[in-house]
Amino acid sequence: MKKNWWKIIPIIAMAYAIPFAFIGEISVQTILHETIRNLYFHVTMWFCMMILFIVSLVNSIRYLGSNKLLHDYLASMYAKTALLFGFIGIFTGMVWANNTWGAPWVNDPQLNGAAITILSYLAYFVLRNSIKEEQKKARLAAVYNIFAFVLMFVLLGILPRINDSLHPGKGGNPGFGKYDLAPAMRSVFYLSILSWTLIGVWIAQIQIRIRQIQSKTQ
Amino acid sequence: MNSSHTIQGFSTQVYMLLWKEIKIEFRNRNTLNSILLYVFSTVFICYQSFSVIPEVTVWNALLWIIILFSSVNAVSKSFQSEPPARHYYYYQLVDPTALVISKILYNAILLLLLSALSFGIYSIVLGSHIPISQLAAFMLVLSIGSIGISSLLTMVSAIASRTGNAIGMISVLGFPIMIPLLITIIKASKLIADGISWNQYAKYVYAIGGIDMMIIALSVILFPYLWRE
Numbered sequence: 001m002k003k004n005w006w007k008i009i010p011i012i013a014m015a016y017a018i019p020f021a022f023i024g025e026i027s028v029q030t031i032l033h034e035t036i037r038n039l040y041f042h043v044t045m046w047f048c049m050m051i052l053f054i055v056s057l058v059n060s061i062r063y064l065g066s067n068k069l070l071h072d073y074l075a076s077m078y079a080k081t082a083l084l085f086g087f088i089g090i091f092t093g094m095v096w097a098n099n100t101w102g103a104p105w106v107n108d109p110q111l112n113g114a115a116i117t118i119l120s121y122l123a124y125f126v127l128r129n130s131i132k133e134e135q136k137k138a139r140l141a142a143v144y145n146i147f148a149f150v151l152m153f154v155l156l157g158i159l160p161r162i163n164d165s166l167h168p169g170k171g172g173n174p175g176f177g178k179y180d181l182a183p184a185m186r187s188v189f190y191l192s193i194l195s196w197t198l199i200g201v202w203i204a205q206i207q208i209r210i211r212q213i214q215s216k217t218q
Numbered sequence: 219m220n221s222s223h224t225i226q227g228f229s230t231q232v233y234m235l236l237w238k239e240i241k242i243e244f245r246n247r248n249t250l251n252s253i254l255l256y257v258f259s260t261v262f263i264c265y266q267s268f269s270v271i272p273e274v275t276v277w278n279a280l281l282w283i284i285i286l287f288s289s290v291n292a293v294s295k296s297f298q299s300e301p302p303a304r305h306y307y308y309y310q311l312v313d314p315t316a317l318v319i320s321k322i323l324y325n326a327i328l329l330l331l332l333s334a335l336s337f338g339i340y341s342i343v344l345g346s347h348i349p350i351s352q353l354a355a356f357m358l359v360l361s362i363g364s365i366g367i368s369s370l371l372t373m374v375s376a377i378a379s380r381t382g383n384a385i386g387m388i389s390v391l392g393f394p395i396m397i398p399l400l401i402t403i404i405k406a407s408k409l410i411a412d413g414i415s416w417n418q419y420a421k422y423v424y425a426i427g428g429i430d431m432m433i434i435a436l437s438v439i440l441f442p443y444l445w446r447e
Contacts (some may be wrong), residue, residue, distance in 0.1 A: 064443050081259055089404040112401070120394035127391060130381045139378050143440045147373065148395050150436055 007127035007202060017192045024186050037098045039185070040192045044182035045089030046114075049195040052082035052204070053121075057149045060142035073211055074204075075145060076128060081204040083121050090114055091215035113155045120148040143164070231312045235320035236287045240327075248329070253292045258334045260284050262439050265343045272412045274347045281340050282404050285333050286367065286396070292332055293325050293371035295381035309445070316440035318372070322434060325368040356410050359423060363403040366430040370396055373437045376444055384426040399429050 002004040059075035060094040062068075093114070104109065127144055131137040243249060264280060269409045271277040308317055337360060341348075371392055378387035406422035 039286045096266060109401075111398075116394055116397045119397075121389050127381065127387070130383060130387065136380065141445060143444050146376055146440060147436055149397055150432060151429075154432070158428075159398055159402065161369050172442070180276065215296055 006198060010198040010202070013191050013195035014199075017188050017195065020188050021192075023186065027186075029105045035096055035099045038092060039189060041093040042089060042096055044189070044196050045085050045092060047193045049085040049089055049202050051197050051205060052078050052085065052200050053149060053152075054084060055154075055201075060145040063138055063142045064146075067135070067138075069134060069138060072134075072142065073208055075142065076125075077123060077204045077207045077211070079121055079145065080207065081200050082117065086114070086118050086121070086204070090118070098160060105143050108167060109159050110156075111150075113130045113159065116155060120152060136216060228313060228316055228345065231316035232320045232323070235301060235312065236323050239320065239324040249295050253332055254335070255287055256291055257288050257332070258339060260288070261339050261343050262327070264340075264351050268344065271347075272366060272410055275408060277344070277347045278411055279407045280329060281337065282363075282407070283315055284340065284402065285364070288332055288336060289329050289364070289367050289371060290388060290392065292328055292373055293368060294385060296321055296372060296377075298384050305445075312379060313437055313440040314445045317445075318376070320374075322369045322372050322437060325372050325434075326365045327338060327370040329364040330361055332358050346434060349411075349413045350412045352413055355371050355416065355419075359403060359406050359410060359426065361443070362423070362426050362430055363399075363407075366399050366403075369400065369430065369433045369437060372443070375434070376441060380444070381425055398438065399426065399433075402426050402429065 017040060021037050056075045056078035059071045059078065063071035063075060093111070096109075097106065098104045098137060124141060124144055128137055128141050224438050259283065264284070268276075268280075271280070334357075371388070374392040374395075375384070375388050378384045378391060402422050402425050406419050406426065409419040409422070
């Protein structure tokens with residue numbers, strides 16, 4: 001109970017950021033126009049997903065060092081929450097792509113990377129479900145998580161840069177940071193990343209508690 | 219790990235394990251024959267359905283799909299062909315790093331042979347789209363590509379062999395993480411088939427090499443954790 005104070009931050013920040021995203025001041029760009037408001041929803045989802053996958057990776061590495069099942073629970077729950085944000089990120093991205101590129105899905109390295117990331121983490125959960133024994137499951141899943149994360153990093157970080165991409169920030173295109181965003185947009189954007197990430201941590205924590213209660217009652 | 223290995227010397231261990239794999243293979247020639255049959259019949263099916271492939275993109279994609287599936291078949295045997303009890307024996311005898319390096323080496327040799335043969339049979343039956351001047355570059359991509367595929371699949375099959383359903387697990391776990399490597403390989407070999415200069419596709423070749431090294435480094439780091447039971 002004493003460690004719950006931080007949950008206030010995303011609640012207040014969201015109450016400010018969501019209305020701001022719809023009615024706040026924006027800097028109008030060509031092609032993007034009003035769709036730039038999706039910046040607060042789409043880009044923040046991916047930032048949040050990456051942060052949560054990194055938390056999951058760190059917990060997998062900690063598991064291999066300590067052999068404590070708690071670290072394995074943490075790794076799997078953070079990966080699950082990150083996957084949720086990934087799905088929302090793909091969905092918001094499709095809405096955006098439909099309005100700017102003319103189709104919800106185009107054959108683009110960045111989009112393929114996103115789809116494959118989702119696939120490899122789904123495979124991670126298939127692996128987890130296929131093993132009964134707890135320690136063995138934890139060890140194999142941790143190894144696969146590290147393996148998949150590094151290859152995902154290649155996929156999302158390097159490949160779109162050497163291929164041509166429509167996506168901002170990749171294939172020689174400037175990222176949004178390079179555009180002259182209105183100062184208010186920038187700070188609300190960072191605020192949204194922070195609060196979505198905190199909400200992700202919150203969701204993961206609730207899932208971990210449910211898991212702990214379940215394992216005690218069984 | 220445990221320091222009292224019966225066989226002394228890291229390179230001796232790698233050499234002995236590798237030699238054991240090759241000897242077993244040559245004694246029953248099980249894997250090699252079944253894979254050769256697999257490649258030949260797949261190419262023949264493609265020949266019956268296409269008879270000739272005028273499009274470079276299709277030709278290239280089909281070749282790599284054949285190589286991919288035959289590699290999954292070839293590598294999937296590397297951990298399951300041995301009874302689990304023998305792993306305990308190895309555990310007392312050798313360093314896990316030596317074991318994984320020997321498996322990667324063996325699978326790389328197997329796949330180099332396999333992909334060269336697949337490319338040969340495929341080119342003879344369906345015709346080759348690779349200009350003679352680009353053949354060396356294509357062989358380079360073929361070799362570093364097979365090294366990457368073999369090391370990735372070795373690690374995945376090590377994970378999959380510990381689950382109940384090893385054969386199915388290899389494709390489920392392997393294919394998603396294989397895709398970055400595979401798209402880069404397909405892209406590079408497509409550019410080579412188009413006959414353009416080295417400068418245009420060099421970055422893809424470097425990317426494949428980089429991914430290879432990363433996979434091998436990860437396997438060496440992570441395999442000891444998989445191994446302890």
